[in-house]
Amino acid sequence: xxxxxxxFPQGFTAAAMAAGIKPSGKTDLxxxxxxxxxxxxxxxxxxxxxAACVTRNRxxxxxxxxxxxxxxxxxxxNAATGAQGARDNADIADALGSVLNVEPDAVLTASTxxxxxxxxxxxxxxxxxxxxxxxxxxxAPFAAAIMTTDTHPKTAQAxxxxxxxxxGTAKGSGMIHPDMATMFAFAFTDARVDQAALRxxxxxxxxxxxxxxxxxxDTSTNDMALVLANGHAGEVDLAExxxxxxxxxxxxxxxxxxxxxxxxxxxxxxxxxARSEAEALTAARTCCVSxxxxxxxxxxxxxxxxxxxAVGRSGAAVDVERxxxxxxxxxxxxxRPLPYDAAQVSASMQAPEVVFEVGLGVGDAVGEAWGCDLSxxxxxxxxxxxx
Amino acid sequence: xxxxxxxFPQGFTAAAMAAGIKPSGKTDLxxxxxxxxxxxxxxxxxxxxxAACVTRNRxxxxxxxxxxxxxxxxxxxNAATGAQGARDNADIADALGSVLNVEPDAVLTASTxxxxxxxxxxxxxxxxxxxxxxxxxxxAPFAAAIMTTDTHPKTAQAxxxxxxxxxGTAKGSGMIHPDMATMFAFAFTDARVDQAALRxxxxxxxxxxxxxxxxxxDTSTNDMALVLANGHAGEVDLAExxxxxxxxxxxxxxxxxxxxxxxxxxxxxxxxxARSEAEALTAARTCCVSxxxxxxxxxxxxxxxxxxxAVGRSGAAVDVERxxxxxxxxxxxxxRPLPYDAAQVSASMQAPEVVFEVGLGVGDAVGEAWGCDLSxxxxxxxxxxxx
Numbered sequence: 001x002x003x004x005x006x007x008f009p010q011g012f013t014a015a016a017m018a019a020g021i022k023p024s025g026k027t028d029l030x031x032x033x034x035x036x037x038x039x040x041x042x043x044x045x046x047x048x049x050x051a052a053c054v055t056r057n058r059x060x061x062x063x064x065x066x067x068x069x070x071x072x073x074x075x076x077x078n079a080a081t082g083a084q085g086a087r088d089n090a091d092i093a094d095a096l097g098s099v100l101n102v103e104p105d106a107v108l109t110a111s112t113x114x115x116x117x118x119x120x121x122x123x124x125x126x127x128x129x130x131x132x133x134x135x136x137x138x139x140a141p142f143a144a145a146i147m148t149t150d151t152h153p154k155t156a157q158a159x160x161x162x163x164x165x166x167x168g169t170a171k172g173s174g175m176i177h178p179d180m181a182t183m184f185a186f187a188f189t190d191a192r193v194d195q196a197a198l199r200x201x202x203x204x205x206x207x208x209x210x211x212x213x214x215x216x217x218d219t220s221t222n223d224m225a226l227v228l229a230n231g232h233a234g235e236v237d238l239a240e241x242x243x244x245x246x247x248x249x250x251x252x253x254x255x256x257x258x259x260x261x262x263x264x265x266x267x268x269x270x271x272x273x274a275r276s277e278a279e280a281l282t283a284a285r286t287c288c289v290s291x292x293x294x295x296x297x298x299x300x301x302x303x304x305x306x307x308x309x310a311v312g313r314s315g316a317a318v319d320v321e322r323x324x325x326x327x328x329x330x331x332x333x334x335x336r337p338l339p340y341d342a343a344q345v346s347a348s349m350q351a352p353e354v355v356f357e358v359g360l361g362v363g364d365a366v367g368e369a370w371g372c373d374l375s376x377x378x379x380x381x382x383x384x385x386x387x
Numbered sequence: 388x389x390x391x392x393x394x395f396p397q398g399f400t401a402a403a404m405a406a407g408i409k410p411s412g413k414t415d416l417x418x419x420x421x422x423x424x425x426x427x428x429x430x431x432x433x434x435x436x437x438a439a440c441v442t443r444n445r446x447x448x449x450x451x452x453x454x455x456x457x458x459x460x461x462x463x464x465n466a467a468t469g470a471q472g473a474r475d476n477a478d479i480a481d482a483l484g485s486v487l488n489v490e491p492d493a494v495l496t497a498s499t500x501x502x503x504x505x506x507x508x509x510x511x512x513x514x515x516x517x518x519x520x521x522x523x524x525x526x527a528p529f530a531a532a533i534m535t536t537d538t539h540p541k542t543a544q545a546x547x548x549x550x551x552x553x554x555g556t557a558k559g560s561g562m563i564h565p566d567m568a569t570m571f572a573f574a575f576t577d578a579r580v581d582q583a584a585l586r587x588x589x590x591x592x593x594x595x596x597x598x599x600x601x602x603x604x605d606t607s608t609n610d611m612a613l614v615l616a617n618g619h620a621g622e623v624d625l626a627e628x629x630x631x632x633x634x635x636x637x638x639x640x641x642x643x644x645x646x647x648x649x650x651x652x653x654x655x656x657x658x659x660x661a662r663s664e665a666e667a668l669t670a671a672r673t674c675c676v677s678x679x680x681x682x683x684x685x686x687x688x689x690x691x692x693x694x695x696x697a698v699g700r701s702g703a704a705v706d707v708e709r710x711x712x713x714x715x716x717x718x719x720x721x722x723r724p725l726p727y728d729a730a731q732v733s734a735s736m737q738a739p740e741v742v743f744e745v746g747l748g749v750g751d752a753v754g755e756a757w758g759c760d761l762s763x764x765x766x767x768x769x770x771x772x773x774x
Binding site for chain 2: 045046047048049050077079080081082083084114115116117118220221291295298304305306308309311312313315316317318320321323333335336374375376378379380
């Protein structure tokens with residue numbers, strides 16, 4: 001759910017500006033600042049061609065010190081830019097740290113946009129210098145400034161029993177010429193959370209939410225998920241906090257999937273009966289990334305053979321004799337093809353969300369993944385030569 | 388190259404008929420018969436939901452006995468059809484074996500077409516009974532009868548120094564409602580080849596050819612590659628034979644890629660400087676399956692950032708600082724972005740084949756993969772609800 005008028009949790013402020021990175025002139029440089037040191041957790045892309053921001057955040061993460069700010073630019077991924085790109089990225093963190101009077105390593109960075117172009121550093125550094133002038137509690141300008149080809153900003157929030165809040169923002173996989181290919185999920189909370197406990201729990205949460213989204217199977221050089229906790233609202237129950245955080249990430253993940261390029265509907269695949277959660281997620285993701293299944297969903301075609309195919313190639317253990325498939329709640333396969341009213345099921349697929357439920361018949365583990373349909377619009381968005 | 392007037396090697400004959408499996412009324416049931424026992428090698432899909440024909444051929448393969456015939460039906464994959472499907476598949480082999488007066492286990496089977504529907508066994512068995520009446524040397528009727536949504540038959544051949552011949556036929560990944568998702572590559576030779584040597588060499592050849600083709604990353608329940616050698620033309624040099632066989636498979640693989648659904652051009656990715664052949668192939672395949680890169684190729688967009696992205700996520704080791712990318716022969720990246728004439732490179736991509744050459748900078752191994760562009764036509768082929 002995108003909340004208008006959403007404010008950041010206590011102690012967090014943000015600012016956004018048009019620094020001239022995006023040719024469109026839209027806001028493209030933004031930051032979130034905490035007035036107190038934050039415990040934090042981070043998961044970055046597994047790409048071996050990771051961008052400068054991911055590489056640096058990973059290094060800072062290893063030092064395990066607290067952080068105070070995040071600076072984000074859109075319009076340029078600063079990826080495949082070599083040693084100069086790494087220096088530029090560090091210079092941005094240094095510059096914001098200097099203005100805020102905090103250590104450079106208390107500033108995290110994130111870039112999204114075109115791959116293989118150096119940042120226009122004069123404009124970026126001049127922007128960073130003035131960015132903190134406009135800090136405010138409103139989350140909307142930040143959520144808008146991190147977008148590339150997203151059609152709308154993505155935010156979600158949770159309030160815990162103590163009154164502590166978690167506010168999340170994300171940008172999706174809008175990917176457009178020549179290479180916009182980044183997902184970000186940033187969560188900010190005023191809950192007080194032990195950093196070690198947060199870091200221990202975060203990767204699994206990302207795996208079940210952010211990593212269960214697939215628009216086209218292409219993994220970015222810049223993907224990252226972050227959570228910053230400044231403690232202003234005091235101690236919270238860890239389990240309650242993690243449940244709330246996962247809810248926020250889950251909400252953002254579905255928003256990202258539904259706003260995939262050219263998407264007209266959300267594709268949800270729920271897998272049960274798997275040998276492990278990892279295998280359940282693998283099977284669900286493989287369904288969500290299948291161009292054949294995505295095309296069928298676009299055409300309201302209850303094409304369950306493509307689910308069998310995708311699960312079969314996913315590597316997850318399955319007993320086809322005990323396997324089950326439901327499309328929008330209608331059983332279509334249970335070890336063998338079941339009779340069903342194809343026209344009726346097709347009609348039920350003309351909905352904002354199409355759900356496949358798949359039982360693998362080999363265990364008790366479950367997993368869920370989200371994607372979107374594949375439309376001709378996806379091709380035209382990504383094929384047009386625009387320079 | 389598709390050769391019209393192509394005949395099978397000595398001792399092989401084939402027949403094809405319209406048995407009424409395809410609603411279109413086109414030929415859909417065919418066989419190839421050898422008048423002598425064949426040494427053979429087989430590679431089947433790794434799908435854990437493999438079709439009845441793959442499962443049975445794999446069992447027969449384990450017995451290592453010689454074979455005499457292959458029977459193929461198109462229009463129905465006989466996959467996800469449970470125990471009845473397995474019985475039907477065995478009955479087809481039994482029926483052809485009976486007509487030919489050979490053991491059932493000397494008959495291999497292959498099915499392609501819709502998943503999740505039982506075969507119309509009355510029509511199939513009646514067809515099989517009459518199929519051998521029409522056996523002839525011409526390869527064209529067989530090559531046509533194994534097609535589903537292929538736009539044309541695919542054949543290739545090689546002649547060895549002894550005069551022995553290798554003739555290959557394939558069908559591509561035409562996939563249409565509800566699920567046509569099969570590649571076949573069948574090679575027939577009159578060379579005399581030791582079965583153990585053939586079986587030892589065949590998987591690597593398939594890996595470099597047939598397994599290096601990707602149209603959409605979806606792996607079928609029915610994919611298989613087969614080679615049958617009846618020995619009529621006598622002994623051959625094994626190395627020369629394997630080179631010839633790989634050439635035939637290579638040619639067929641490229642034909643399959645170029646005829647991908649909605650394809651307007653062939654996409655070739657050559658990787659060098661990899662740590663191993665397996666990693667080179669993985670990197671090349673990941674590029675060929677990337678919807679972003681495929682869309683860029685469709686739009687003549689020299690979008691090398693998407694190559695960096697795809698290689699980065701492939702899992703292959705790469706040193707980005709030493710990585711190189713060329714598009715249609717023009718260097719665009721060498722550890723950092725290179726200046727190039729984008730309009731000129733875009734113009735050079737308006738060709739039947741677009742080649743990316745990628746150096747990973749970490750070793751000496753090479754690998755090549757083939758795919759096709761992603762067009763809006765792919766979506767419409769696979770989205771339309773047609774029942």
